[in-house]
Amino acid sequence: MTSITPENLLDELRRAADVVTGIAAKLAEQDIKAPSGLPGWSRGHVLAHMCGIANAMARQLEYAARGESIELYDGGYEGRNRAIEMAAGHGLDEHRADLAAALDRALRAFGSLDAAGWHEPISYRGGVVFDGGLALWRELVIHATDLGTGRGPEAWSRPFCEHLFDFLAARVPEGQRFVLQPLGLPAAAIGSGGKSTVISGMVTDIAAWLAGRTPTLGSLRATAAADGVDLPELLPWPAGVPANK
The missing domain is CATH 3.30.1050 (Nonspecific Lipid-transfer Protein; Chain A)
Structure with missing residues (x-):
């Protein structure tokens, strides 16, 4: 059904990252603690989660490039939750800096791949790097909507x-x-x-x-x-x- 390839997925990841950073750039300090579209999560939680998944996928690729495998999140699902809770209350400048660094790390990792690199195995879903790229795309696009700043699903391609x-x-x-x-x-x-x-x-x-x-x-x-x-x-x-x- 879908015609996504590694080449156009990289373009989609860059576009999604630009959307997220653009939204973060327009937030005010008081917006961070406001509720997001996800029950029980503030916008700070959503931003922290996007940082976490971007870093996690970058780590998957960095290990795959060495022929190694590592779990998606340090400490598994509980480690993921702890990291989100710890970072959710950060100030706006810290959220922006963390987000920029995480997205840059992920985009550099995906951007450095050759044709074979997209098919290297990773631990995420027992799949390959391409599956990780699709997952990051989903996370960035959907959670950009969950930030609740006016960009809804009607903007999805x-x-x-x-x-x-x-x-x-x-x-x-x-x-x-x-x-x-x-x-x-x-x-x-x-x-x-x-x-x-x-x-x-x-x-x-x-x-x-x-x-x-x-x-x-x-x-x-x-x-x-x-x-x-x-x-x-x-x-x-x-x-x-x-x-x-």
Whole structure:
């Protein structure tokens, strides 16, 4: 479904990083403690998390380049949570500096890859470097929306939405099949069960719903056997770090 390649993924990562740093540049000191779009998290938590995942993915690549493997986060999922809580209360200047350093580290790591480097194994999801790049792309784009500064899912690109259709097929419950029908675009089916539901609407609204975010264009409609129905329940987001999430 998605046509993302290592070459255009690197461009997408750079664009996503520019969006995040642009948002951070416009924040005021008091904005850091304000609630984000994620329950229980301030904007400071979201910024800290984006720093953490950027550094974590850079570390995956740095070890992979030496033929070594390392867990995604120091201390695993609990280590991730501790680091976020410790950094969430930092001041604006520290958040900006940490974010700039983490994104620069990650972009340098991805930008230094040759064709073979994208296929080096990493510990994240038992995959390869390309999977890590897709994960960082997801984290930056979605959490830029979670910062709650006015950039909603309606800003997500078609390639990003189509990537989410692929990745979030894991959220389709067993026995169900969703036919995703973005307005004006080809349909895509995810899930392999016998119970079929058609989800129609703008491509960004469908992707936002799959990602557990609020669709912003109000276009979603679900039908089953040609009758209008409620939007189906989704399974949890596929966890990339072992945890009780």
